Amino acid sequence: MKVLVVEDEPQLNLRLEQSLEAAGFAVDIAFDGEEGWYLGDTESYDAVVLDLGLPKLDGITVLGRWREAKRAVPVLVLTARSRWAEKAAAFNAGADDYVTKPFEMEEVVTRIRALIRRAAGHSSPEIICGPLRIDTVGGRVARDGMPVALTAQEFRILSYLAHHQGRVVGRTELVEHVYDRDADPDSNVLDVLVARIRRKLKVEVIHTLRGQGWRMEPPP
Ligand code: CA
Numbered sequence: 001m002k003v004l005v006v007e008d009e010p011q012l013n014l015r016l017e018q019s020l021e022a023a024g025f026a027v028d029i030a031f032d033g034e035e036g037w038y039l040g041d042t043e044s045y046d047a048v049v050l051d052l053g054l055p056k057l058d059g060i061t062v063l064g065r066w067r068e069a070k071r072a073v074p075v076l077v078l079t080a081r082s083r084w085a086e087k088a089a090a091f092n093a094g095a096d097d098y099v100t101k102p103f104e105m106e107e108v109v110t111r112i113r114a115l116i117r118r119a120a121g122h123s124s125p126e127i128i129c130g131p132l133r134i135d136t137v138g139g140r141v142a143r144d145g146m147p148v149a150l151t152a153q154e155f156r157i158l159s160y161l162a163h164h165q166g167r168v169v170g171r172t173e174l175v176e177h178v179y180d181r182d183a184d185p186d187s188n189v190l191d192v193l194v195a196r197i198r199r200k201l202k203v204e205v206i207h208t209l210r211g212q213g214w215r216m217e218p219p220p
Helices: 010-022 033-042 059-068 084-093 105-119 152-163 171-178 189-201
Strands: 002-006 026-030 047-051 075-079 097-100 126-129 132-135 140-143 146-148 206-209 213-216
Touching: 002 010, 002 033, 002 171, 010 026, 010 105, 026 033, 033 047, 033 059, 047 059, 047 105, 059 075, 059 084, 075 084, 075 105, 084 097, 097 105, 126 152, 132 152, 152 171, 152 189, 152 213, 171 189, 171 213, 189 206
Parallel strands: 002 026, 002 047, 047 075, 075 097
Antiparallel strands: 126 132, 132 140, 140 146, 206 213
């Protein structure tokens, strides 16, 4: 799961990046509206944290341009004031949720997780696939009630596949959603990671489709 943070205050940007990374997300960052708009327009994100007061291009304009271009990524807006007019403008421009500054980092993380789940059509924080229960809030996986220990990266891959159960996820798509854009993973690193996840899960839920990618589905 990859998140874009657009925030011009360096300290706040850093804290958001660190909190989201600690929560298991790959994170790209931007410090002004132009850079943020460009990244959101050219990269694939599962969610965006967007400040409204930004240099070069304000947040409402950035959001409006993405929506005009039919970019449906869930967007959590950060507003400096608790003024209703600003929130209304953000919702009208296509925001999915907002938090008012100052906020707790945990609130941003919780809301981002909820937005990603809802966008994937899951209303519960727990995703079930056969004997597996994937707790997207706690970052835990259990098979028949027994915990399965995954690394943060393995969890990110499993979580992305689980959010998109039943459809084929291609290699490029998976790379885009589990690594930040500075990462340049080896072409076979995903195969190695998926094989390792499979061994740990001890249940056949991730299927490899030669030349296409992977599809997660419950065992028959
Ligand atoms: Ca700002």
